[in-house]
Amino acid sequence: MEDVARIDQRDDRNAEGPWFVDTRCIDCGTCRELVPELFGHAGDQSVVAVQPGGPEAEHRAWLAAEACPTRSIGRSPRTPRPAELYPLEVDGPVFDLGHTSEASFGATSYLVLRPDGNLMVDAPRLTRTLARPLDALGGVAQVLLTHRDDVADAPRWAERYGARVWIHEADAVAAPFATDLLQGEEPVLIARGVVAVPVPGHTKGSVAFSVDGTWLFTGDSLAWSHDRQDLIAFRDACWYSWTEQTRSLGRLGTAVNFSWVLPGHGARVRLEPEAAHRRLVALVERMRSTA
Ligand code: SF4
Known part of the structure; x- marks a missing residue:
């Protein structure tokens, strides 16, 4: 795949100016979630x-360009891409890894710095640009896969760092290289401060990972919506069972505390823990009414 956006495939619906999205866009939504003030939806892409409108906004556009799975975001005339856009600090030890993969439909993956070994939650593309800073940060001790869709280059990252790989057994077919299989529906402490909570629904083997009762990595089970300004679940992208997802998200609210919701698709958000819990309970109520 071309590593730069294709000016000859510029979509006519882009705002007049140097930045554009080309028609290879797969409408994954990642740029709109990450930089909603610059990127919008034109129906199919x-x-x-x-x-x-200035250097800071240009930098934000570059973040979207580096995250885009199809390298559809570019600038004409071209200017040098800033170095080391990712890992991008989100909060404390949590970083957005950018470099999303078309194989995971542009799902966001994360790095969590931990004294007893760093965590990668879902996996980005393995690129030299990203591997260099990850090497410098001490690599990755464990790869936590939230579900079967967001595996991307996990086997290559795991091999690079000799990392353990976790996935639920119900989604294990997508990760035959996994070293550790989660089972059943009970929360499991998998490392100091790290709890795996099975949340079947989006897929049968979906899992949320809670770190230190603050950061909750939710895969495609739970996200924030910029438009609704609320927590959401994706009814139209529920591949296993909406009834199960309603039930399991209800259990999630009693299993762990959290402040941050960090999804694969959809936007991330930081809430006060009490508000996060209240909004999750309200979401489950809404889901029940449409089950
Ligand atoms: S990140 Fe790339 S592929 Fe995804 S919606 Fe934006 S331009 Fe399209």
Whole structure:
């Protein structure tokens, strides 16, 4: 795949100006979740809705470009891409890894720095640009896969660092290289401060990972919506059972505390723990009414 956006495939619906999205966009939504002030939806793909108006906004556009799985975001005339855009600090030890993969439909993956070995939650593309800073940060001790869809280059990262790989047995077919299989529906402490909570629904083997009761990695089971300003679950992208997802998200609220929701798809958010719990309970109520 071309590593730069294709000016000859610029979509006409982009706002007038140097930045554009080309027509190879797969409409994964990652740029819109990450940089909602610049990128918008044109029905079947993303476009530049507002041209960056200064160096800070240009930097934000570059973050979206580096995250895009199809390398559809670019600038004409070209200018040098800033170095080391990722890992991008989100909060404390949590970093967005960018470099999303078309194999996981542009799902966001994360790095969590831990004194007893760093965690990678779901996996980005393995690129030299990303591997260099990860090497410098001490690599990855464990790869936590939230579900079968967001495996991407996990086997290559695991091999690079000799990392353990966790996935639920119900989704294990997507990760035959996994070293550790989660089972059943009970929460499991898998490392100091790290709890795996099975949340079947989006897929049968979906799992949320809680770190230190603060950061909750939710895969495609739970996310924030910029439009609704609330927690959401994806009814139209529920591959296993909406009834099960309703039930398991209800259990999630009693299993762990959290402040951050860090999804694969959809937006991330930080809430006060009490508000996070209240919003999750309200979401489950809404889901029950449509089950
Ligand atoms: S990140 Fe790339 S593929 Fe995904 S919606 Fe944006 S431009 Fe399209």
